[in-house]
Amino acid sequence: GHLEETSLPLFFGWFLLSPAQEKIRCTFMDFLKTLDTLEAFKKHLIDSTVTQEAEKEVDLEQYFKAKGPLHCTTKFCDYGKAAGAQEYAQNPAVRESYGSVSELSLSALFVTPRTVGASVSLTEEQLVLWPADAEKGVEGASSLPLGSRAHVTLGCAEGVEPVQTGLDLLEILAVQQGGQKGELVEEMELGSLTYYGQGRWLLSLREPISAPACFSSVYG
């Protein structure tokens, strides 16, 4: 009925518990500081931004703005306007898991001129909550395994919508799947940093970060 339709959330997802949020923000800050010292990184970032003010220092911590609590979106419902929102909310698995805590495994950090995020390796149990069509819509990405898009947005450049983070991740994975190895730029303490062109970087974490997270939704 009408009431049910209007009671759908903006999105469902796993929300990192606050100690995990702190830990990831710290790892992320360390990562940005290291990138800040890499000439190759700054060169590509400046090359790919629209405002090419030569010699202008880029402060990465200012460049990427973080919004709200750290989370991994499963289904963007847009209060019921998104395709499949109703079906998702009514899925018994979604209802049963609502409010439960599980461990998210963060396996890589990625940066583009638009976004920065952490990719999430979902378990079989978590994949049950993953929408079948999440990997659609990016060229070369539709054949990627289910759950490839799973990520935590850490920040977006000015004027960039958060939806872009998942699209940027899919783009990097599509490039990888297309056989491009990328250019190994640096062995960092956190892991190996690879460049995929057009300002796209991926850091494979040596040790995945495990973060407890609560499956819930946002209405606001």
Ligand code: 2AM
């Ligand atoms: P994110 O998951 O990459 O962070 C509210 O806008 C949340 O829903 C954000 O977390 C955002 O991106 C996600 N989101 C917004 N629009 C979306 C879309 N069309 N598809 C999937 N996720 C979306």
